[in-house]
Amino acid sequence: MSKSGSPVAVADRNAAACCAPLAQSRIPKEAVSGLSQAFKALGDPIRLQLMSMIASADGGEICVCDLTPAFEISGTTISHHLKVLKESGLVTAERRASWVYYRARPDLMRQLSALLDPDA
């Protein structure tokens, strides 16, 4: 675990602070990969709705058991989409008893928001 590579998870790298608004200056080359990964995660209709449900959930978290029945696709596919969101750094997951709860990561959301703000 002392290798020169990245011991931190992709999600953590993505959550790192970064970047002036798009309208002001070009994105640093090193930040492109992580940021585009986050946008890609939001670039699917199901995942965008999942993110919406998670971010607006009462108490800041929501159970997978409340997410799954809101869609007409299989539970395995929901699980797959949640994994994509998690790996992009947009959400975290915590298991409590039999259930898994997801939370939004406001830090990365704030970054993406600031990046796109044309009035900044």
Added chain:
Amino acid sequence: MSKSGSPVAVADRNAAACCAPLAQSRIPKEAVSGLSQAFKALGDPIRLQLMSMIASADGGEICVCDLTPAFEISGTTISHHLKVLKESGLVTAERRASWVYYRARPDLMRQLSALLDPDA
């Protein structure tokens, strides 16, 4: 052109005003498709860099001839990516003389930014 369907282009639909911040309430079902399309457009490293160059360009616009040499991929692929950005509503294109100039659409950028703002 009087059919009940949508006479307006996809890009125009996407540019329509919409949606409270994610952290406040769920995205209306009708808005999901257009919004996820915009995020998907930003979800590719090349396109995110293109968007960055366009949005931060001096005078608010930039020529394709200035975009292409910044990448190591073919001109046809750049053209394809610009088309995706245009169809998502994030940019507009205008031909003047031999050259084509791209501009960012601040209205849609502002929408996406507001949607992701966790502090709104």
Added chain:
DNA sequence: AAACGGTTTCGACGAATGTCGAACTCGATC
């Protein structure tokens, strides 16, 4: 400890995506 319910992982499949070269379009210039 056996059985159960919620969730994730695995393996597979068709559809969508990123890339390229060749051919085409549109203005400008000779």
Added chain:
DNA sequence: GATCGAGTTCGACATTCGTCGAAACCGTTT
């Protein structure tokens, strides 16, 4: 009006992605 240069469209191809069912995992309950 023939040619040239900038940019787009067209086919084609390999890769990635979204989806599913089956199997595995992990707490809980009996």
